[in-house]
Each structure stands twice: as C-alpha cells, then as structure tokens.
Amino acid sequence: MLAYAIQRIIVSILIIILAVTALFVMIQFVPGDPANVMLGPRATPELKEALRERLHLNDAFIVQVYYFFSGLMQGDLGVDLTSNRPVLGILIEQAPFTASLVASTLLVTLLGIPIGTYAAVHRDGFFDKASGVVSVSLIAVPPIVIGLYLILFFSVSLQLLPAIGAGEGFWEILLHLVLPTLAIGLTWIGYVSRLVRASMIEVLGQNHVKTARAFGIPNQRILRAYVLRVALPATITVLGVSIGFILSSAVIVEIVFSRPGIGKLMYDAVISRNYPVVMGTVLASTVFIVTATTISDLLNVMLDPRTKDEN
Amino acid sequence: MTEHTPLIEINDLAIKFGSHTAVNNVTMDISRGRIMGLVGESGSGKSTLANAIIGLLPYAAQISHGSIHFDGRNLLSFTAQDWGKIRGKDLAYVSQDPMSALNPTLRIGKQMLDIQHFSEQSTTEKLANALAALEQVRMPQAQARLSMYPHELSGGQKQRVCIAMAIMARPKLLITDEATTALDATLEVEIVQLLKELQKDIGCSMLFVTHHLTVVEELCDDVTVMHQGDIKECGTVSEVFSNPSDKYTSNLLTCDPSRIEEKCRRLPIMFNLGLKELADPETDRKRINNKSRPLLSIRHLDVTFRKPRSLIDILTGKPKQRVEAVKTASLDIAPGETVALIGESGSGKSTLARAAFRLVPSEKGEIYFDGTDLLSITNADMRSFRNEMSLMMQDPIGSLNPRMPVGTSVIEPLIVSEKASGLNLRDEAIHLLELVGLSADFVDRYPHEMSGGQARRVGVARALALRPKMIIADEPTAGLDVSIQGEIFNLLAELRESMSLSILIITHNLHVVRHLADRMVIMYHGEIVETGTTENVIRAPKHAYTKVLLEANLQAKYGV
Numbered sequence: 001m002l003a004y005a006i007q008r009i010i011v012s013i014l015i016i017i018l019a020v021t022a023l024f025v026m027i028q029f030v031p032g033d034p035a036n037v038m039l040g041p042r043a044t045p046e047l048k049e050a051l052r053e054r055l056h057l058n059d060a061f062i063v064q065v066y067y068f069f070s071g072l073m074q075g076d077l078g079v080d081l082t083s084n085r086p087v088l089g090i091l092i093e094q095a096p097f098t099a100s101l102v103a104s105t106l107l108v109t110l111l112g113i114p115i116g117t118y119a120a121v122h123r124d125g126f127f128d129k130a131s132g133v134v135s136v137s138l139i140a141v142p143p144i145v146i147g148l149y150l151i152l153f154f155s156v157s158l159q160l161l162p163a164i165g166a167g168e169g170f171w172e173i174l175l176h177l178v179l180p181t182l183a184i185g186l187t188w189i190g191y192v193s194r195l196v197r198a199s200m201i202e203v204l205g206q207n208h209v210k211t212a213r214a215f216g217i218p219n220q221r222i223l224r225a226y227v228l229r230v231a232l233p234a235t236i237t238v239l240g241v242s243i244g245f246i247l248s249s250a251v252i253v254e255i256v257f258s259r260p261g262i263g264k265l266m267y268d269a270v271i272s273r274n275y276p277v278v279m280g281t282v283l284a285s286t287v288f289i290v291t292a293t294t295i296s297d298l299l300n301v302m303l304d305p306r307t308k309d310e311n
Numbered sequence: 312m313t314e315h316t317p318l319i320e321i322n323d324l325a326i327k328f329g330s331h332t333a334v335n336n337v338t339m340d341i342s343r344g345r346i347m348g349l350v351g352e353s354g355s356g357k358s359t360l361a362n363a364i365i366g367l368l369p370y371a372a373q374i375s376h377g378s379i380h381f382d383g384r385n386l387l388s389f390t391a392q393d394w395g396k397i398r399g400k401d402l403a404y405v406s407q408d409p410m411s412a413l414n415p416t417l418r419i420g421k422q423m424l425d426i427q428h429f430s431e432q433s434t435t436e437k438l439a440n441a442l443a444a445l446e447q448v449r450m451p452q453a454q455a456r457l458s459m460y461p462h463e464l465s466g467g468q469k470q471r472v473c474i475a476m477a478i479m480a481r482p483k484l485l486i487t488d489e490a491t492t493a494l495d496a497t498l499e500v501e502i503v504q505l506l507k508e509l510q511k512d513i514g515c516s517m518l519f520v521t522h523h524l525t526v527v528e529e530l531c532d533d534v535t536v537m538h539q540g541d542i543k544e545c546g547t548v549s550e551v552f553s554n555p556s557d558k559y560t561s562n563l564l565t566c567d568p569s570r571i572e573e574k575c576r577r578l579p580i581m582f583n584l585g586l587k588e589l590a591d592p593e594t595d596r597k598r599i600n601n602k603s604r605p606l607l608s609i610r611h612l613d614v615t616f617r618k619p620r621s622l623i624d625i626l627t628g629k630p631k632q633r634v635e636a637v638k639t640a641s642l643d644i645a646p647g648e649t650v651a652l653i654g655e656s657g658s659g660k661s662t663l664a665r666a667a668f669r670l671v672p673s674e675k676g677e678i679y680f681d682g683t684d685l686l687s688i689t690n691a692d693m694r695s696f697r698n699e700m701s702l703m704m705q706d707p708i709g710s711l712n713p714r715m716p717v718g719t720s721v722i723e724p725l726i727v728s729e730k731a732s733g734l735n736l737r738d739e740a741i742h743l744l745e746l747v748g749l750s751a752d753f754v755d756r757y758p759h760e761m762s763g764g765q766a767r768r769v770g771v772a773r774a775l776a777l778r779p780k781m782i783i784a785d786e787p788t789a790g791l792d793v794s795i796q797g798e799i800f801n802l803l804a805e806l807r808e809s810m811s812l813s814i815l816i817i818t819h820n821l822h823v824v825r826h827l828a829d830r831m832v833i834m835y836h837g838e839i840v841e842t843g844t845t846e847n848v849i850r851a852p853k854h855a856y857t858k859v860l861l862e863a864n865l866q867a868k869y870g871v
Contacts, residue, residue, distance in 0.1 A: 007622045207411035214365055214406070215426040215476065216398030219391070225425070229416045304416045305460045 004308050005298055012294045017069075019286045020279075024065055027275060055275075068279070077283070078276030087280040090265065095284060097166050097261035098250055101184075102288075104177050105246050108185035109192055109239065116196025117228060123201060132197075135190030143249045147183035147256045154179060164258045180257045184249045188242060195238060199231040206230070233300040233307065240296025244289045316383065318343045318484055318516045319364060324377030326359055326368065333359040333372065335540035341484065341533075346510060346517040348531035348548065350524060350563075352792035353763065356540040358407075361488050361520045365404050366394050382483065399426050403477035405487040409470035409494075413461040419472055420457030426476055444475040447512075448505060466656070467498040474502070478509050485510065485517045491526060492790070495655040496819050500863040503530050522792055524567050528552055536560045567793045568800070569822040574846075577801050578826060581794035586801065590826070598647045598808060599829060604682060605643040606780055606813045607667060607700075612640045612676035614659070614666045636662040638837045639676070644781070649807060649814040651824040651845070653860070654834035660817050663834070664783050667815075668700060669693055681780070698728050701774035703784040707766035711758040717769050718744070718754030724776040743772040747802055764795035771802060781813040788823050800827060821864035825849065833857050 035048040035057065052058050055078075056067045071077065077087035119128040138146075155163035167176035203209065204227055212226045251263030258264075262281050269277035301308045317340035326334040334356040341347045351357045362368050364379060366389060379386040382401070389397075398404075406412045414422055423441035430437060438457065445453035448471040461469055470490065477485055487506070491499040507530055510517050519531055527534055527548065534551050536543040536559065544557040555561040562581050564570060571578065571587070576594070579587035614637035620629060637659045644650050654660045665671045667678055669685055678685040680696055688696075701724075704710035711720050718740035725731040725739065741751045747768040758766060767787070774782050787803065788796040800823055806812055818824060824831060824845065831848045833841040833856065840854040852858045 003621075003623055010622060207406055207408055208414045210367055211404070211406050211412045211473070211476075212414070212425070213367055214398055214402075214404035215480070216395045216400065217425050217428055218395065221425065221428070225417060226414050230414065306415055306462050 001301065001308070004301060008294055008297055012290045016286055016290050019290075020068075020283055021065055023279070023282050023286075024068065025061070027278070028061060030273075072283075077280045080277050081274050082272065087276045090277065091262070091280050091284050094260060094262050094265050097259060098247075098254070098263055099288075100173070100177060101180055101250050101253070101259070101261065102243065102246050104181040105185040105188065105250075106239070106243070108181055109188040109242070109246075112189045112192025112194075113196050113228075113232075113235070115189070116193040117200055117223070119193065120197045120200035120204065121223065128197070131193060135194050138186045138190035139194075141187065143183045143187060144252050144256060146186055147180070147253055150179045150183055151257070166259050166261075176259070180250075180253045180259060183253050183256070184246055188246070191242075192235060192239070195235050196231065199234050200227060203227045203231045229303055233304045236296045236299050236303070240293040243292035247285055247289065317341055318382060319518075320378075320380040321360075321364075322378045322380070324360075324363065324379060325375045326356070326363060327373050327375050328369075328371050332540050334363070336377070337537075337540075337542050339535055339542060339545060341516050341518055343483075343516055344514050345532040346507075346519055346530060348527035348534040349518060349520045349537065350522060350527055350534060351537035352522060352794065354539070355537040357520050357537050358488055360537070361486050361518060364484075364518070365398065365402055365486055367404075396429075399480050400429060401480075401483045403480045403482035403485050405470075405473045405477050405485070405490045407489040407492065409466055409473055409490075412473050413469060415461055418458055418460055419464075423457070423472075423476060423479065426479065440479060441475075444479040445472070447478065447509070448472075448475045450475065467494060467502070470494060470498075470502055471505075474505065474509070478513060481513050482515050485513075485515050486520070487517070488520045489522070490519075492521065492523065496821065497655060497859060497863045499526070506530065524552075524564065524793065525569050536563065563793060566797050568796060568826055571826070575826045577804060578797035580797040580801070586797075594808070595829065598811065600646040600811070601648075603646065605679075606646045606648075606681060607642070607644040607815075608677075608679040609640060609642040609663075609667060610677040610679070612637055612663070612666060612678065613674040614662050614671060615674045616671075635837055637666060637673075640834075640837075640839050642832055642839065642842070644813050644815060646780070646813055647807065647811045648830065649803075649816065649828050650830045650832060651816045651818060651828035652832050652834060653819060653821065653824065655819065655860075658834040659837040660834045661785060664702075664785070664815060664817055667783070668697060668702065694728070698724075698730070698777040699779050700781045700783065701777065701779040703770050703774045703782055703787060705785040705789060707763065707770040708758050708761070711766065711769065713758050715757075716754065717756050717758065717761070720758075721769060721772045722776060724773060728777060730777065739776075743776055744769070746775060746806075747772040748798075762795075763791055764798055767791065767795070767799050768802065771799070771806070775806070775810075778810075779812070781815065783815045783817070785817045786820075787816060787818070788820055789818070796823065803827065821861065833860070 035043075035051045035055075039047055039051060056064050059067070075088055077091070079086055080090055115131055119131050122128055151163045154161045161178050162176050163179065165176060167173045209222065209226050212222045217226070247263075250261065251267060253259070254261045254263040255267060262284055265277065266281035266285075268274070269281060319339075319341035321337055321339045324334055324337045325332065337360060349357045349360065359368065359372065362372075363374065364381070364386065366386060368374075374387060381397070413419070417425075420438060420441060423444070424434065424437050427437045427440065432440070441457060442453055445456060450456055450468065450471050456464065456468070456472070461472075464472065474490075490506075491502050494502060503526055506517070506519075519527070521527060531548050533546065534548050535545045536551070536557065538559050544551055544555060544560045551560060552564065555564060562584060565584055566579050566581055568578055574590040575587060576590045577586050577588040579585070613635070616634040616636055618632040618634065620631055640663055642650070642663075652660045652664065662671060666673050667685075669678075673686060676686075680700065683696070685693065685696060711717070715723075718737065721743050722731065722736050722740045725734065725736070737754065740754050744751065744753050749765065749768055749772070753761075753765070753769070761769065784803070788799055791799065803814060804827060807814055816824065816828060828845050831841075831843060831845050832839055833848070833854065835854070835856040841848060841852065841857050848857065849861060852861055
C-alpha cells in the first residue's frame with residue numbers, strides 16, 4: 001500500500017509539471033505583447049524592454065520554464081503586474097474562499113450516497129422513482145441558472161440568505177456559502193445518487209451478497225461492507241474527477257455571487273493579461289485537481305485491493 | 312421431532328416466475344445425516360428448489376402453494392428475524408461459482424469473522440475458529456490466508472474457504488449448489504472427498520445440487536431427479552442408478568458419456584437412444600490422412616509472458632518477471648485427425664492453442680501450417696491462414712454479439728475476411744445453420760432466444776463459415792447437460808467425417824475425449840508431458856500427472 005501510494009504521488013507530481021509546462025506553451029501563443037498590454041501604448045521602448053527583461057520574456061522558452069520552476073521551488077510565483085504584490089501572497093489570501101466553497105459542495109454532494117443507497121434498496125418504490133425524476137431534472141440545469149434562481153427566490157423574494165460576497169465571522173461565512181454551494185452541488189447530488197443507485201443494484205445481485213445473506217449476516221452489515229464497499233469505488237473515481245468540474249463551476253458561481261476567490265481572481269487576471277497571476281491561479285487549481293484525483297485513487301485502493309494489483 | 316423424522320420435508324411445493332412454473336408440486340424429504348443429490352438439466356428447477364430452502368429466491372419468484380418444513384418448523388412463514396437465527400447456524404450454503412462467492416474487498420479472515428455474528432466469543436477466539444476451519448478443509452498455509460484477499464487465492468482455494476465457512480457453522484443442513492462444477496477434474500475429486508469427510512465429521516444432512524451424475528454416484532446416499540420442474544424419481548443412489556424406474560432417469564443415465572464403456576462413433580442422445588454407434592477402427596483410419604505432411608506442426612515452441620513492471624521496479628532496476636507459459640512444446644496434427652489437449656487450468660493449453668494462431672507472440676520455435684512457417688510470414692499473410700483455422704469459443708452465448716441476429720453473427724467471418732462478395736449472405740447463413748442442425752428460422756433470432764446447446768451449435772456454424780481445414784474447440788462441452796453434450800459431440804464427429812476437418816479439442820473432460828479424440832496430448836505446468844493414441848494413454852499412462860488425471864476422471868471401472 002505504501003509503495004503504491006509513493007508511486008502514485010510521484011506520478012501526480014510528474015502530471016503537475018507536464019500540465020504547467022503545457023500551460024506555459026499555450027500562453028506563448030496568445031497574441032499581443034504582454035509588455036505593451038501592461039504598460040499601455042504610451043510607454044517608452046526602454047521601459048518595455050526593462051519589463052521584458054524582468055519577466056524573462058526575451059529568453060528562450062525552455063529558460064523561461066526553468067525560471068518559473070526554480071522560482072516555484074523557492075515559493076516565488078512572480079508579482080502581480082497591477083498591484084506589484086507577490087502572486088503567492090494573493091493566492092494564499094484568496095484560496096480559502098474557493099477551498100471552502102469546493103469543500104462544502106463536496107460535502108453536499110456526498111448526500112447523493114445515502115439517497116442512492118436508499119433508492120437502490122427500495123428499488124422501484126416511491127422514493128426511488130421520485131429521486132430519479134428530481135435527479136435527472138437537476139443534472140440537466142447548469143449551475144449558473146440554478147444560481148440565478150436561488151438568488152431570486154431566497155435572497156430577493158424571501159430575503160433569507162445573502163446573495164453577494166463571502167461574509168466575515170463564522171456564521172456569516174457559513175450563511176454566505178449556502179447559495180453558491182447549492183448552485184453547484186444540486187447537480188452533483190443528483191448525479192452521484194443515480195450513480196450510487198446503479199452500482200448498488202449491480203452489486204446487490206452479485207454472488208457474494210447471496211453468500212453473505214445465506215450466512216445470515218445482519219442486513220446493515222451486508223449493506224455497508226458487502227454492497228456499498230464494493231459499489232463505492234466507481235463513485236469515488238467520479239467524485240475525484242468531479243472536483244475539476246466543481247472548480248470550473250466555482251469560477252462562474254464566484255462571479256454570479258460576486259464572491260472573492262481563485263475563480264474570480266483567474267477571471268480578472270485573464271481579462272487584464274496579468275500573466276503571473278494567471279499562471280499562479282492555474283497552478284493552484286492544477287495542484288488541487290491532481291491532489292483530489294490522487295486521493296480518490298488511494299481511497300479506491302483502500303476500499304478495493306484488486307485495484308492495486310491490477311496496476 | 313424424533314430422530315426419525317426427516318430434517319427437511321417439502322410438501323406439494325410450487326414456485327412460479329411470472330407465468331412460468333419453475334418448480335411444480337414437488338414433494339421431497341431430506342433425511343438426517345444423509346447426503347441427497349439433486350440432479351437435473353439446466354432449467355429443471357433444481358437451483359430454485361435449493362434457493363427456496365434457504366429462503367433466497369430471486370425477487371421475481373413466487374411460491375404459489377406448498378410448504379417447506381425444517382426440523383418441524385415451517386420455513387415459508389419465517390420473518391427476516393427468524394431467518395437471521397437459522398441461516399449460517401442451522402443452514403449453510405456453498406454457492407455455485409467460487410470465483411464470485413466471496414467479498415472481493417474484505418480479507419478472508421474478516422469475512423470468516425462476519426459469519427460468526429451470532430457468537431458471543433471474542434475476536435481472538437473467532438479467529439481461532441476460522442483458522443481451525445481452514446485447517447480442516449486442508450488449506451495450505453491457513454494462517455497466512457486469513458490476511459489475504461479473495462483475488463489472491465486460486466479457484467480451488469476459494470472453494471475451500473467457502474466450504475470452511477459452511478462447516479464452521481456446524482450446520483444441520485449443508486446446501487451446495489453446483490459446488491464443484493467450475494473446478495478442474497482433479498480438484499473436483501479432492502473437493503468431493505473433502506465434502507464427504509466433513510459431512511461424516513459433523514453428521515449433518517447435505518443437499519448436493521449438480522448436473523454431474525458421476526459425482527452424485529461418488530458422494531451421495533440418496534438422489535432426486537428433476538426435469539422441467541417435476542420430480543421424476545427419488546431413491547437411494549444404488550437403487551436409482553442401477554435400476555431406474557423412470558424413463559427420463561434411465562435415458563439420462565444411458566446418455567452419460569462416462570457410463571458408455573466402449574468408444575463410440577455417435578453417442579446416444581435423450582431423444583434418440585438408437586443413435587449410439589460404436590467406433591470402427593477402419594473408418595477412423597480412413598479419415599486420418601497420415602501419409603501426407605501434418606496439417607499443423609508445432610516444433611519446440613516457447614511462449615513467455617512478461618509481467619509489466621511498476622514504477623518502483625523500474626526505478627530500482629528490477630528485471631521484468633517472466634512467466635513461461637509454454638515450454639518447448641512439439642505437436643503434430645494430421646489432416647482429418649482429432650487431437651485432445653488436456654491439462655488443468657493454468658497448464659498452458661489455451662496459450663498453446665492461441666500461439667498456433669499467432670494470437671500470442673511466441674518466443675522460440677516453429678509453427679508450420681500446411682507447410683508454411685507461420686512465424687516467418689507477415690501479419691497480412693497471416694490473415695489468409697487464419698481463415699483456414701477456426702476457433703470455437705468456450706462461452707458460446709458470451710462470444711456472440713447480443714444485439715446481432717444469429718444469422719449475421721454466423722456469416723460475419725466471411726464479411727471480415729472480404730470473402731462475402733458474390734454470395735447470397737442470407738442463403739449462406741441458412742446453409743451454415745442447417746449444416747449444424749438448426750432450422751432456417753434461427754437466422755433472425757438473437758442470442759438470448761437460444762438455449763446453451765443451440766448457442767454452441769451456432770458457435771460451430773460460425774467456425775465453419777470460412778470452410779476451415781482445422782477447428783480449435785476450447786472446452787466444447789463445458790457447462791452443458793449430458794444430453795446436449797452428446798449432440799455437440801455427434802455434430803463434431805459428423806463434420807470431421809464429411810469435411811475431413813482436423814480438430815484440436817482443449818478440455819479437461821476426459822469422457823468426451825475418450826470417445827472423440829484419436830490422440831491425447833497431456834500438458835502440465837507448460838510442458839507436454841505425454842502424447843499417444845487415446846487408447847494407449849488410457850490403458851497405460853506413463854507420466855505421474857496423467858495417472859492422477861485419469862484416476863480422477865475415469866475411475867477404476869474403466870480399467871485404470
């Protein structure tokens with residue numbers, strides 16, 4: 001297990017390096033001179049040249065990659081071109097807003113597991129059918145639409161929940177999280193519950209469950225250790241991948257709800273060609289997504305040892 | 312509830328799936344301390360009956376009337392709580408397929424703890440029970456197995472775990488549903504011996520569900536014969552087997568290839584006992600063309616598999632692990648000859664057959680087909696040779712596309728090899744189906760609309776589509792009932808006479824081999840350890856493994 005974990009982590013680091021390098025290449029091909037954009041049309045050629053020098057824009061591509069990674073090793077991600085503050089500092093300041101949104105969305109998404117389990121056990125019952133209809137309807141609606149209607153209903157009409165910003169103090173922060181979380185999470189609850197239901201039904205029909213029943217093992221224990229445990233790996237893999245989608249939904253949701261966060265930061269940086277900040281935010285989200293898939297893979301191995309031996 | 316009342320009393324029981332009756336007014340007893348064999352063909356309702364006794368009927372099944380009494384208590388009135396008190400305690404169950412019977416995500420020890428849920432003992436004591444049970448079923452390295460996962464055990468070991476779990480309960484009734492069907496012949500004998508000893512030790516009753524008559528004769532005291540939901544006959548094994556009173560039972564016994572001592576050219580089948588025809592050495596000699604060069608000639612073939620290395624293995628410079636699947640194998644098949652390749656699972660027999668098609672790369676050696684060295688030609692040239700040798704798959708239904716009508720599946724080889732132009736494909740499909748004894752209307756059927764025997768015939772028809780010179784049949788009779796075994800056997804025997812086909816049979820069913828094969832090739836751990844004419848090998852086996860194999864299969868009465 002430990003050897004597998006180390007191996008998996010090494011692979012993850014390689015993936016991050018590759019992804020960041022690929023991003024570097026893509027930014028090279030964006031039209032326009034960053035120096036021009038940053039300093040405006042009236043800057044003198046000397047000023048522009050100085051900025052290019054500072055950003056290593058005149059060096060060969062490989063050298064630029066090297067500067068970026070060596071900076072990264074020392075915790076230096078460059079400086080924000082508009083505010084002149086270190087990018088790392090900005091990221092550290094903004095990350096908690098997004099992280100809390102993603103975390104609360106994941107927590108809400110986990111609700112899909114009991115819903116799916118109950119639907120599978122009481123297959124074709126009222127709950128199963130109702131949750132099926134609701135789930136599919138929710139999957140079909142994009143987060144931005146759900147977000148707008150949530151604001152209209154809970155903030156504008158009922159005036160129950162705040163619509164804008166992230167709030168301060170524990171309870172305020174929590175209240176401010178409710179609507180953005182639901183905007184992203186409702187879709188995922190539906191999706192996960194369908195997925196858990198389908199794999200539960202498959203496992204319920206398997207031979208080892210019959211064996212367990214034939215030995216009179218209590219029903220709760222069968223459901224937990226003989227059905228859910230076998231059915232969950234598929235769901236966990238999807239959840240691992242879903243982090244990427246949740247994060248990209250977070251960009252939109254942060255704009256809709258005017259929340260601070262990595263998403264909003266990324267959006268603003270792209271619009272203003274603030275390259276160091278773009279690189280920083282993308283790096284942060286890459287690390288985040290790769291970490292999430294790594295964790296889901298390791299969880300799968302813990303739940304189902306066959307996964308490890310197949311690799 | 313005296314000692315003399317039966318343990319299980321089934322009275323006038325009927326079970327339906329929708330409008331289909333699976334078990335029809337069955338009345339049957341299982342006596343205390345005796346082993347009852349329940350035999351019948353697939354679809355006869357024997358598994359449904361066994362499931363009813365342990366209360367695990369599928370969702371769609373409905374008990375329309377009747378009763379099942381266990382130790383005097385009516386099982387049909389049991390609530391979930393009642394079942395919880397007797398399952399795994401008074402009743403134990405060993406399921407059909409050992410491969411899937413255990414939870415893949417829990418260690419063996421954990422699962423053996425789980426089934427002791429009703430016990431007040433400490434975990435240490437429970438683990439000691441589990442260890443003792445594993446030792447009782449003669450599991451090698453029992454202690455280490457407790458911390459292993461099911462996928463780390465072989466099929467036979469998994470079945471031992473299942474049996475250990477069943478006997479740990481020291482049940483009053485042990486139900487086994489085709490518990491030995493998926494196992495190799497040699498393993499089957501071991502497991503049957505084991506069950507016999509354990510039953511004697513515990514003194515429990517046992518219900519042994521199977522379609523394998525020889526095993527019943529070996530193991531059981533009593534036998535019940537089922538056919539299409541009805542009980543045809545019931546009695547002690549010696550009575551029923553020596554003097555069956557029911558026509559169906561006697562036909563079943565007559566058709567069992569293992570009970571036909573002389574070598575047959577055609578086997579009797581359930582609907583036509585008169586079909587039986589003894590083999591004639593003269594026709595056999597005429598069929599085999601020994602004078603020209605062999606059709607397939609394999610010389611000193613090595614097949615090696617390399618296991619992929621993990622990242623850590625690569626970093627630490629560990630060499631790739633090699634598995635020698637086939638070691639210097641040599642084999643000739645003459646035109647028209649039937650050769651049986653025999654060995655336990657993992658012995659390399661399937662790999663050798665696949666290597667002959669170049670479906671797996673060979674390390675060393677030569678393969679000549681009709682004089683051409685297959686290992687020296689290009690992949691494009693290989694395609695035309697593949698048309699001359701056909702593979703018959705082991706799982707007939709699984710190897711057919713479920714969304715494709717049978718007729719299309721049958722002519723698919725023609726389309727793939729671009730030989731379809733100019734042919735009326737529908738007529739061709741009908742012709743092929745008629746060749747294997749299926750009527751023209753099968754063209755439009757789908758795989759799920761066929762029985763196992765019919766699917767097997769379609770497999771033969773598809774193998775014949777390209778008019779091959781040779782067929783490789785992977786376990787052509789595995790999982791088939793006795794009567795259908797005979798049909799497929801006769802079909803192959805007819806085809807090889809009319810089309811002068813060479814046949815390579817891969818199997819561990821020695822009874823079919825005994826009747827069908829001209830020569831036997833025995834593989835053990837990747838090596839060919841013995842070859843010879845079927846008669847010679849059976850009469851005077853040389854290699855120790857061959858002796859064990861023959862003993863396991865053919866028993867004393869065939870002069871082994």
